[in-house]
Amino acid sequence: MAALLRGSVTSCVFLLVLLAAFSCEVSRGEERAAGELRLETLVKPETCSVVSTLGDTLRIHYTGKLLDGKVIDSSLSTDPLVVELGKRAVIAGLEQSLVGLCEGQKIKATIPAHLAYGKKGYPPTIPGGAALEFEVEVVSLAQQTAWQKTVNDVFPLVCLALVPTLLGFVGLYLYTKSNAEKPSKKKDKKSKKK
Secondary structure (H helix, E strand, O other), X not given: OHHHHHHXXXXXXXXXXXXXXXXXXXXXXXXXXXXXXXXXXXXXXXXOOOOOOOOOEEEEEEEEEXXXXXXXXXXXXXXXXXXXXXXXXXXXXXXXXXXXXXXXXXXXXXXOHHHOOOOOOEOOOEOOOOOEEXXXXXXXXXXXXXXXXXXXXXHHHHHHHHHHHHHHHHHHHHHXXXXXXXXXXXXXXXXXXX
């Protein structure tokens, strides 16, 4: 009888440990989900031949809200916002959600605090640690031209190359200047005596 009771208790303890481990994993999964950018497509055009990529320019209408539904900003009563992807003109989560969209597409993006305004928030409108929800409509999409792509890709590299080059020229100039022969005063005195 005691052995049977011990076996039942051991089974119950084992089941409780499994249940606790499962509930911990579920809560960790919810925390991870709360920290990730979530996108939901509300409207997608039937034909979508061109999708947005970094460097493209989008004109968007948006409405930003706190998760409790309080509107924090909207472009619906003004002109569309112009966003060049990759230039960090908007918060990181919104910029990430704009990549891969078609002209005419509407999305809802739930942006965690670390991809929005972080722990500090944007007082008094956005409290610290607040996740945001944006409904966005892509009014127009202009792909970057080959020239813009070249400038965006090559210009930073040229600037990186210019800094050491300029420093090298300054160093060379200072080196030559310090090693140049200086007229000595002794020769000048001898030439005056003669």
